[in-house]
Amino acid sequence: MESPQNVCVQPDSSLEIMKAGSVLRKAKSRIWRGHRHYRLMEDCKTIAYKSTWAMNSYSTFSVADVEAVREGHESEVFLSVADEFPPERCFTLVFRGRRGNLDLVADTAEEAQAWIQGMQTLIENLENMGESQKLDQWVSDLFLKADINKDGRISFKEVRRLLKLLNMDMNEDHASSLFKMADKTQTGLLESEEFVQFYKMLTQRMDVLELFQDYSSDGQTLSHCDLEEFLREEQLEGDRSHDYALELIKRYEPSDTAKANTTMSIDGFLMYLTSADGAIFNPEDLRLFQDMTQPFSHYFISSSHNTYLLEDQLKGRSSIEAYIKALRRGCRCLEIDCWDGSNGEPVVYHGHTFTSKILFKDVIATVAKxxxxxxxxxxxxxIENRCNAEQQKIMAQLLKDILGDMLLKTTVDGKVNVLPSPEDLKGKVLVKGKKIGGLEDADNPGGGEVSDEDDSAEQRRDSLTNESLPSDSKKSKRNLTKELSDLVIYCKNENFTNFEDSRINGKPYDISSFSESKARKIIKESAADFIQHNTRQITRVYPSGLRTDSSNFCPQDMWNVGCQMVALNFQTAGLEMDLNDGLFSQNNHCGYVLKPEILRHSEQHFNPDRPQDRKDYCPLILTIQVISGQQLPKVNNKEGSIVDPFVRVEIYGVPSDQAKQETSYIENNGLNPCWNETLEFVVHTPEVALVRFVVEDYDMATKNDFIGQFTLPFSCIQSGYRHIHLLSKDGTSICPSSLFVHINITEAS
Structure with missing residues (x-):
């Protein structure tokens, strides 16, 4: 571990301009705009800002909190004031999680470019850091936080305060002993390098050291043979252990001397274990590894509900930002609720509610980008189409004009009786909606009536609070224009009658939508038939309209029967989105995951309620030794507040696999708690199972507080000694927080 340092790895003219500071106009709306002074601090990790009229009272935010920088008019605010500020002077900082964007206007295009390029450089530097560098950066932040008088040294009093910030209640005598050992200059103060030594002693990984010494021939290093044995025996790397050991030494050993001798030190061993290679998620499954040439009904498709909303569906804000966030998260199916706009332009919002409205053309322009x-x-x-004929024609024209060649306007190689693959449709945008006739009726001369009698109507009825639709709304008819109908290729909304009718009359391009309650009812009554249906056609399931807070249902039951589009409210953090993120984190996060064979082929006759009936039934035993935790975040900023962490492991899958187990809690230690407890699960259908690790702060009197979580498919788990890098409630990294576990997967006898 190196001495505390900043992230400015090389001089950059853009960064120098940022350090000098700029007066930028903050745009919040057409009405409110204020000037503020922004500057990059010397640590290259913090942006300070204050109102121009304020004296020296700067506020700050971290560069690490910024997800992206956008140039020009790339937000609702800038779109609303586009005529006032030239795009070359405008830029937007997009923050992680739920924090709103920061729209800024520079005095000149050159100044705007300096901030855009500088921020992009800083973000890229952070993203390219390895786990060891991130830890160094974290330690640097600790030192700066502890150094209250900013003299570059910290006293024991400051260290005691730091231990509270570090989430640890340590015996004062022990802390004093470590402090004196680190204080080589015997000044009673720790300089930056001495602080690093203190921190290393404070957080010494005895669990890793003992493991290292178990395999070290001389107790000091791991020879190539030692490391190869560890990889073969513990990490189950098999035949590749010999070459892989050499590769890991080259990649992670910090000592050139050790590298030359093909040995690995304890520092190199720890760097390997905390790296992507030592993580629980198999790196091979993070790349694009699945067959993408099968009909796209054979894939789970990451799908969003009410995509336009940033908040709840009664009075929340509609925003193009919500579409950008969903697309950046890997979502491949976006919902657009279209209504007649007062000025002749279609608008998007949650009808019959107080949600704000955005222009349809702005949504499509965002999708295009x-x-x-x-x-x-x-x-x-x-597309949920509630527009009149004239505005439908405008919608169709906007789709064609804005999307251009991206919009799929014809079948692929004339395919009608079989769906094309994701590979066939690369770079294409498909319209899902009502269609007059079928793909075979391409020469239909005009528009026509389509029925509203589907589950979307149920969704709309559920969503109303103090209003009700006309009594005949369930059976209403709506005129659909040919212009919009013609753009529906391979994704035709079709009313569902029953499985027999769909088997006989259904087309591969028919898509049926079900509310969560209707889907659950069908799963309970006819799960096997539902699976058969989903081998032939696509099913979309959406949350009940009664979820006015935009909460989500658990998607696992729908995935168990092969439903492809399980639409969730992406704006609502929690268990359900953790599962969604976990499932789609594999396969290069591309938004398409190939369904397991038992859910793709009709001859499999799989029933999730009776997994033991399948001919290749082979349950597995998952054994998890929860060893330790590292640098867990505080959940309460109150003075002296320290977490009492415990770990819960949750299995989601077929009904017989649903299970939870947890460790005991450790009092007053979020810095380096040790559990050394073993949890064991029987997994009957590993192909569809997800495993979620949750860390919470135990509280006897009230609800436990969430600390962090990580969710992944069972099939992507690496056996052996692994680190689990925890995520926040919003799904973002909370580095360097992690768990250290040992994983063993065996066949049940």
Whole structure:
């Protein structure tokens, strides 16, 4: 571990301009705009700002909290004042989690470019850091936080305060002993390098040291043979252990001398264990590894509900930012609720509510720009059409004009009786909606009536609070224009009658939508039939309209029967989105995950309620030794507040696999708690199972506080000694917080 340092790795003219500071106009609305002074602090990690009329009272935010920088008019605020500020002077800082964007206007285009390029450089530097560098950075932050008088040294009094900030209640005599050992200059103060030594002693990983010494021939290093044995025996790397050991020494050993001798020190061993190679998620499954050439009904598709909302569905704000966030998160099916706009332009919002409205054309322009930045595989626009004929024609024209060649306007190689694959549809945007006739009726001369009698109508009825639709709304008819109908290719909304009717009359391009309650009812009564249906056609499931707080349902039951589009409110953090993120974190986060074979082929006859009936039934035993935790975050900023952490492991899958177990809690230690407890699960259908690790702060009197979590598919777990890098409630990294576990997977006897 190196001495505390900042993240400015090399001189940069943009960074120098940022350090000098700029007066930037903060735009919040057409009405409110204020000037503030912004500058990059010397640590290159913090932006300080204050109102121009304030004296020296700067506020700050961390560069690490900024997810992206956008140039020009890339927000609702800038779109609303586009005529006032030239785009070359405008930029937007996008923050992680729920914090709103920061829209800024520079005095000149050159100044704007300096901030844009500088921020991008800083963000890239942070993203390219390895786990060891991130830890160094974290320690640097600790030193700066502890150094209250900013003299570059910290006293024992400051260290005691730091231990509270570090989430640890340590015996004062022990802390004093470590402090004196680190104080080589015997001044009663620790300088930066001495502080690093103090921190290393404070957080010494005895669990890793003991493991290291178990395999070290000389107790000091791991020879190539020692490391190879560890990889073969513990990490179950098998035949590749010999070459892999050499690769790991080259990649993670910090000592050139050790590298030359093909040995690994304890520092190199710890760097390996905390790296992506030592993580619980198999790095091979993070790349694009699945077959992408099967019909796209064979895939789970990351899908969003009420995508336009940033908050609840009664009075929340509609925003193009919500579409950008969903697309950046890997979402491939976006919902667009379209209504007649007062000025002749279609608008998007949650009808019959107080949610704000955004223009349809702005949504489509956003899709055009961001659709394929995270994934090159097809985006599906699920359009809820409530517009009159004239505005439908405008919608169709906007789709064609803005999306251009991205919009799928014809079948792929004339395919009608079989769906194309995600590979066939790379870079394409598909429209999902009502259609007059079928793909076979391409020459239909005009528009026509389509029925509203589907589950979308149920969704709309559920969403009303003090209003009710007309009594005949369930059976209403709506005129659909040919212009909009013609753009529906491969994603035709079709009313669901029963499985027999769908089997006989259904087309591969028919999509049926179900509310969560209706889907659950069908799963309870006919799970096996539902699976068969989903091998032939696509099903979309959406949350009940009664969820006015935009909460979510658990998607696992729907995935168990092969439902492809399980639409969730992406704006609402929690267990359900953790599962969604966990499932779609594999396969290069491309938004498409190939369903397991038992859910793709009709001859499998799989029933999630009776997994033991399948011919290749082979349950597995998952054994998890929860060893320790590292640098867990505080959940309460009150003075002296320290967490009492425990770990819960949750299995989500077929009904017989649903299970939870937890460790005991450790009092007053969030810095380096040790559990050394073993949890064991039987997993009957590992192909569809997800495993969620949750860390909470135990509280006897009130609800336990959430600390962090990590969710991944069972099939992506690496066996052996692994670190689990925890995520926040919003799904963002909370480095360097982690768990250290040992994983063993065996066949049940």
């Amino acid at each position: 961001y659709a394929f930045k995270t994934s090159e595989y097809p985006v599906i626009l699920s």
